[in-house]
Amino acid sequence: MTFLRSVVGKLWFTIIFLVSFVLFILTVMLLELFQNHNILETKNNLTNTAEKIADVLEAHPNDKFPLGLEISWEIIDDVTKVVIVKNDHEVYYSPNTEKDNKLSFDDIKQDPDFFAVFHHKKSVDKVSNLSSKNNNQDSSFSIIGVPLQLPGEKNGAVFIYQSLEVMKETSNETTKYILLVAGVAIILTTIFAFFLSTRITAPLRKMREAAFEVARGKFDTKVPILTHDEIGELATAFNQMGRQLKFNMNALSQEKEQLASILSSMADGVITFNRDGTILNTNPPADRFLQYWYFEKGGFTNDAEAIPSQVMDLFQKSLETEKEQIGELSLQGHHWVILVSPLYSNRFIRGAVVVLRDMTEERQLEKMRKDFIANVSHELRTPISMLQGYSEAIVDDIAESQEEKKEMARVIYDESLRMGRLVNELLDLARMEAGHIHLSVEEVNLSAFINRIIYKFQGLAKDNEIQLYSEVENDGSPVLFDPDRIEQVLTNLIDNAMRHTPKGGKVKVSVVLEDRGVRMEVKDSGSGIPEEDLPFVFERFYKADKARTRGRAGTGLGLAIAKNIIDAHRGTISVRSKIGTGTTFSFYLPRKK
Numbered sequence: 001m002t003f004l005r006s007v008v009g010k011l012w013f014t015i016i017f018l019v020s021f022v023l024f025i026l027t028v029m030l031l032e033l034f035q036n037h038n039i040l041e042t043k044n045n046l047t048n049t050a051e052k053i054a055d056v057l058e059a060h061p062n063d064k065f066p067l068g069l070e071i072s073w074e075i076i077d078d079v080t081k082v083v084i085v086k087n088d089h090e091v092y093y094s095p096n097t098e099k100d101n102k103l104s105f106d107d108i109k110q111d112p113d114f115f116a117v118f119h120h121k122k123s124v125d126k127v128s129n130l131s132s133k134n135n136n137q138d139s140s141f142s143i144i145g146v147p148l149q150l151p152g153e154k155n156g157a158v159f160i161y162q163s164l165e166v167m168k169e170t171s172n173e174t175t176k177y178i179l180l181v182a183g184v185a186i187i188l189t190t191i192f193a194f195f196l197s198t199r200i201t202a203p204l205r206k207m208r209e210a211a212f213e214v215a216r217g218k219f220d221t222k223v224p225i226l227t228h229d230e231i232g233e234l235a236t237a238f239n240q241m242g243r244q245l246k247f248n249m250n251a252l253s254q255e256k257e258q259l260a261s262i263l264s265s266m267a268d269g270v271i272t273f274n275r276d277g278t279i280l281n282t283n284p285p286a287d288r289f290l291q292y293w294y295f296e297k298g299g300f301t302n303d304a305e306a307i308p309s310q311v312m313d314l315f316q317k318s319l320e321t322e323k324e325q326i327g328e329l330s331l332q333g334h335h336w337v338i339l340v341s342p343l344y345s346n347r348f349i350r351g352a353v354v355v356l357r358d359m360t361e362e363r364q365l366e367k368m369r370k371d372f373i374a375n376v377s378h379e380l381r382t383p384i385s386m387l388q389g390y391s392e393a394i395v396d397d398i399a400e401s402q403e404e405k406k407e408m409a410r411v412i413y414d415e416s417l418r419m420g421r422l423v424n425e426l427l428d429l430a431r432m433e434a435g436h437i438h439l440s441v442e443e444v445n446l447s448a449f450i451n452r453i454i455y456k457f458q459g460l461a462k463d464n465e466i467q468l469y470s471e472v473e474n475d476g477s478p479v480l481f482d483p484d485r486i487e488q489v490l491t492n493l494i495d496n497a498m499r500h501t502p503k504g505g506k507v508k509v510s511v512v513l514e515d516r517g518v519r520m521e522v523k524d525s526g527s528g529i530p531e532e533d534l535p536f537v538f539e540r541f542y543k544a545d546k547a548r549t550r551g552r553a554g555t556g557l558g559l560a561i562a563k564n565i566i567d568a569h570r571g572t573i574s575v576r577s578k579i580g581t582g583t584t585f586s587f588y589l590p591r592k593k
Contacts, residue, residue, distance in 0.1 A: 011200065015193040016186065023182045034174045042162065043125060043142060049075060050123075050146040050160040053082060057158070061151045079166050083108070083159040085118075086150060103143065103161055117145040118155040127164070140164040203231045207238055219246030269336075269356030273315060275349065279307070289356050292331040311354060314340040318352050334360045383415035437568045439485060443478035446511055446518065453490050454509060457498065465503040468494070474513040481518075481589050485565045490522065492558035493585045497524035500583070517571070517590040524584075529577040537575055538563040562587075 053072040060068030069084070073094055076082055082094040083103050091105045108114045116122045124145040141161045148156030206223055213221040219242050223235040263270055269286030271279060282290070293308055314325040318340040325340040339355040390408040450470045461468040490509070497507045501524045510521040529537065538559050566573040566587045573587035 012193045019189040046144045054158045085157045117157045121147040271354040274351045439482040467506045470509040472511040489562040493522040500526035521586040525582040528579040
């Protein structure tokens with residue numbers, strides 16, 4: 001069945017069927033023609049033989065009649081039999097006449113057709129089976145009768161007959177020959193059909209194999225062009241198609257890679273939906289958004305809640321109104337703005353694209369701006385109020401003695417210094433955060449550097465009855481950093497430590513020189529920082545609880561400035577603290593080559 005379904009089988013079957021049909025019709029017509037021709041030719045031969053015998057006998061009358069008989073017997077062949085009727089009393093049979101197949105004179109007289117030969121002098125052609133003496137009912141004979149004109153005789157005739165079986169044998173031989181020729185023609189046709197189909201299907205098989213290779217992605221597959229006919233043109237078209245497919249696939253692949261690169265490099269999340277709500281494409285920010293959603297929902301697997309309901313509502317509205325929809329959503333501390341726009345295919349909406357914009361930083365910056373204004377206003381309000389109050393007291397002569405006036409003037413001076421210090425620190429912090437900080441890096445001897453800073457705070461430490469000391473380990477080669485900026489950091493950390501350390505406490509400055517840098521720590525035995533405040537100590541205007549400070553509080557910008565200085569050195573700063581135990585600020589400066 002597989003062979004018949006193939007092109008070779010179909011061509012072979014078609015050619016064989018057509019040739020066989022034509023040969024069958026031709027064979028039938030030839031057999032009919034040859035049979036009729038053979039019978040006609042046999043009858044003509046028998047008639048001519050009978051006429052020759054009659055002429056021979058008429059040429060040898062009377063005494064020469066026996067000679068005429070001898071000549072007549074020589075004229076006939078073995079399968080032809082002759083009956084010569086000279087008159088009603090003289091009948092001569094050919095020597096090859098058999099008893100079982102003998103045409104007797106009685107049969108001749110009883111047959112009305114043969115009567116015309118004697119009385120009407122007409123030739124007779126008849127087929128008879130000689131059933132009266134023949135046991136074989138199927139045996140038939142062709143009998144020819146011609147009149148015989150002898151001198152002195154009236155009812156003379158020559159009858160010649162031959163069995164039709166001889167004619168059939170001749171026809172059978174002819175039929176065998178024709179069938180043999182037809183069989184040879186069919187065999188030759190089969191060979192020709194296979195040759196022709198092979199010539200046609202061999203290139204087609206190669207094209208089929210090449211088509212499978214192209215289907216597997218090998219677009220550079222080529223079909224050899226062996227001919228210049230239609231099949232060769234088909235191979236040329238196939239090769240051109242392969243080249244065009246390769247070009248188009250490369251172009252599509254480049255566009256896909258370009259689109260994927262654009263999507264993956266976008267800061268905003270992008271999700272494309274099919275019209276039925278199925279997700280088609282996402283980029284990494286969108287994946288993070290979905291992960292936040294999954295985490296908030298507890299890692300569910302229900303497809304109905306695979307997308308936040310707010311997003312699906314905006315998606316449905318976008319499909320219904322065919323307009324862009326905007327919404328907002330908060331997940332895991334992040335604030336997202338959602339923009340949903342319909343996607344068109346010609347004039348029909350085939351889906352929608354969702355753009356997820358993380359506005360967390362912008363909202364935090366907005367909050368920081370508001371907090372900054374509030375903090376600056378709060379920090380400036382107290383000294384301005386004090387400046388205004390004491391200046392009004394001086395103007396209104398509320399202070400009676402000179403000492404009271406000097407005391408009010410000192411408060412006004414101190415508050416003005418505080419305002420100037422706040423403004424300067426704000427300017428320094430703004431320059432640092434804008435990246436305008438300039439570092440004067442030089443080689444620094446750690447022991448001398450730390451001792452100088454400790455000596456600066458010794459007087460304040462004695463006044464507050466605090467033990468201030470340093471410890472330098474692995475003091476070796478000098479270290480590169482900006483000494484003024486690092487001194488500003490240590491000064492801020494030591495000042496904070498002493499203000500938060502009660503009398504009798506300790507403040508320790510540790511320095512450890514490592515292979516890749518230097519680590520410095522300022523550790524105090526003060527009241528400590530609450531755990532909930534630790535993440536915010538390096539923010540601007542952070543202040544510990546005033547109940548834990550002694551003396552005048554700072555501006556809340558020192559640690560923020562310290563962090564920016566350490567970041568400028570490409571280092572890190574951290575804090576560890578426990579309530580009632582103390583606080584440790586440490587920072588690490590990498591070596592600079």
